[in-house]
Amino acid sequence: MRKFKRVQWMVMLLLLVMVVSACGGSGGDGNSASGGGSADSGNVKITLLNSKGEILSQLEDAAKAFQKDNPGITVEIQPVPAGGSPFERASALYASGNPPTMIMLDTGDVEKFKDRILDLSGEKWNKDTVENATTNTTFDGKNYAFPLAVEGYGFIYNKAVVDKAVGGSFDPTTIKTRNDLEKLFQQIEASGKKALVISPMDWSLGAHYLPLAYAGQNKDMAQVDKFIASLKAGQVNLATNPVFNGLMDTFDVMMKYNIDQASPLAGAYERGPELLGKGEVGVWFMGNWAWPQISGFDTANKEYGFLPVPISNNADDYGNQEISSAVSKRIVIDKEKSTPEQQEAAKKFLSWIVYDAKGQDFLVNKANIIPAFKNITLPAADPLGKSIQEYIAKGKSEQSMSMLPADHWSKLGSSMQKYLAKQGDRATLAKEIEDYWKTVK
Known part of the structure; x- marks a missing residue:
């Protein structure tokens, strides 16, 4: 009897070991089919390729908060290398057979991955997006991307610096022409500060500044599309184009007052928010995504706003009083390598951002993002977001060029860098832009 019980006990122990081993072997990571698990089993790992480096730590905190609410899911944030293209990084990961579950792309890149990503048209949040939020990511009646952020850009001004320069409370509506802008630059310099800093990164010059020459052609985006088609042809x-020449005339004024004009290509992105936040310059051409960095250098003032980029000395010309804005970043979900469990977990994460109080707090208050969803009623948490929202509310918004080719910023950003460094004249720049568009299919 005792011998029988001993054998029975050993058999039970062996079975227990087998069960534990099987459970331990079922886990996995990445997007491998064998490692997906179920959303309720505690072993689903999903990854997000992040192309907004300025919110990396905020995204990581959001992932932890989501995991706390959803203990069956682990979210890992993978950064795109600094200055890198999300399209190129995502393409490389697909080529290696290990794409992330979710990919944060620029709007113009979504269609290139259409056959590899999920149709998200059935998700509830589609009904809560702001106007035109999914227009550029809808193909054949299906929306393939989650609109993460409305972003805008132009001249960011430090109010404390410009108030001192103008001898009172600065009114941004007084800057309606190029001459108005240059007068402000002169006033800032007369007050003992430098007027502005130009950040020379290819993405800033090629994806933000130069595209104003396209969007500024007409208020009607259908006409802008025709202009791009003519460029391709x-x-x-x-x-001889007045908008392009007007924009570059403004750039010439910027170069004249650039704090880094002695070595215009030497500055890194981090230099801009430091100079502006510390009050060493009054103006910086950049977007509202830069607030986390600016605020880190300014612990007292916190008063900033946007000025549009004027392209002429006629205050009524389109673009002179409008700020450039649009949904800029999108999140897509891989369907090629991710498991059904991972896909469902990724959908849950996106819905959490839109509908959970913690997700909304991450978006608006932590990441300083202007949401693309009407149901999120939290006011912008920072002065730059508020400034963008005010321009949009007043109908003073120019649609950003969010559907440019993936290599536009690198190739034409390089051309703009040559112009900034005075290594090429305007005729050379114009030819390089025209030649580039002739190669775009």
């Missing part, structure tokens, strides 16, 4: 002579 080689039918545009930029040398």
